[in-house]
Amino acid sequence: AQRVTQPEKLLSVFKGAPVELKCNYSYSGSPELFWYVQYSRQRLQLLLRHISRESIKGFTADLNKGETSFHLKKPFAQEEDSAMYYCALTLTGNQFYFGTGTSLTVIP
Amino acid sequence: KAGVTQTPRYLIKTRGQQVTLSCSPISGHRSVSWYQQTPGQGLQFLFEYFSETQRNKGNFPGRFSGRQFSNSRSEMNVSTLELGDSALYLCASSADGMGTEAFFGQGTRLTVV
Secondary structure (H helix, E strand, O other): OOEEEOOOOEEEEEOOOOEEEOOEEEOOOOOEEEEEEEOOOOOOEEEEEHHHOOOEOOEEEEEEOOOOEEEEEEOOOOHHHOEEEEEEEEOOOOOEEEOOOEEEEEEO | OOOOEEEOOEEEEOOOOOEEEEEEOOOOOOEEEEEEEEOOOEEEEEEEEEOOEEEEEOOOOOOEEEEEOOOOOEEEEEOOOOHHHOEEEEEEEEOOOOOOOOEEOOOEEEEEO
C-alpha cells in the first residue's frame, strides 16, 4: 500500500534558522509528489510539487528516489511560515495520499 | 475565479441519520475528490469523480457514497451515521485530475451525536 510518512508532528525553529520538514514515501513506482500547506484559518493549498522543480516562498523540495524522500527545506525561516505542512503523493487522477502533517512554528 | 465551495460549513446529526454534503468545484474543473480529515487518521481519501463517473475509491464502507452532476458539482452522502464519522470533510477539484494541482474547499465540519 502507498504510504506517506512525516515523522515530526511538531517542529519549532527560530526565525532566520534553516528548516527541514521530512517526508518519506513507500511506493515502488514513480508517484507525483507535493507539499501542501494550511495557514491558520485558511484552506489547504498547494505549496510546491516536484515535477515543476520550482522554489515557492523560499521553499524547495528534492525528490530522492533512492531514499524515497521528498524533504521540504528553507534556508531562513520566517514567522509567516508557521503553518501545518502536508506531504502528499498521487498515483493517478485526483487521488492524494497525505502524510499526517507537521506543524511548524517559527519563533520570533 | 471563484474557489471551491462546500456547503454547509457545519452540520450536527444524530447517530443513525444520513447526511448529504455538497461541493461546487472551480469552473471548468471536471475532477472532484473527497477526503475525511480527523485528528487521529489525518486526511484520508474517500473517492474521486471525473466527468460524472467514479474513477477512484478509498477504503471506506459502503455507507459513504457520492455522485457528480453534469455541471461537475458533487455530493457526498453518508448513511446510518456513526459517532466515528464526526470529521472535517474536504473536497478538492482539479482541471484534468491527472496529478495536477488540487484546489481544496474550506470543508464541512460534521458532528455526529
